[in-house]
Amino acid sequence: MKVEFKMFLIIGVFFAVMGSIYGHFSSWDEPVGSVGLYLSAGLCALIAGFLWWTGRKIDLRPDDDPMGEQSDVEGDYGFFSPHSWWPLFLGASLAIVALGLAFGWWLVMLAVPFVALASIGWVFEYFHGEHSI
Structure with a gap:
């Protein structure tokens, strides 16, 4: 969950900074772009907060181990038809x-x-x- 949390946090900060830059260069006369970017930042922050909160409650996944191997992931991935059109x-x-x-x-x-x-x-x-x- 740490990778996903960091990803959404970085994207949210990016949207917030871009919203301020957009508002500055548009002299705050055109509010739709800034509002859209700020709302996107808020949604990314909401998802990042959920992932952080959930990540505290569960054990580390094999994905969170920097030295993890592909074979550490358990479970059946399912059957995928090899020759299906x-x-x-x-x-x-x-x-x-x-x-x-x-x-x-x-x-x-x-x-x-x-x-x-x-x-x-x-x-x-x-x-x-x-x-x-």
């Missing part, structure tokens, strides 16, 4: 949905069935054919 089709379909949000709803309506088909294909990939469970 479905993530590619799902990503392409979602890219078309995103383009449809920018260009027109008709493109979203055309892409939604492909998103559904790719999602179903990915979920049920090992329930048919020679790889069935």
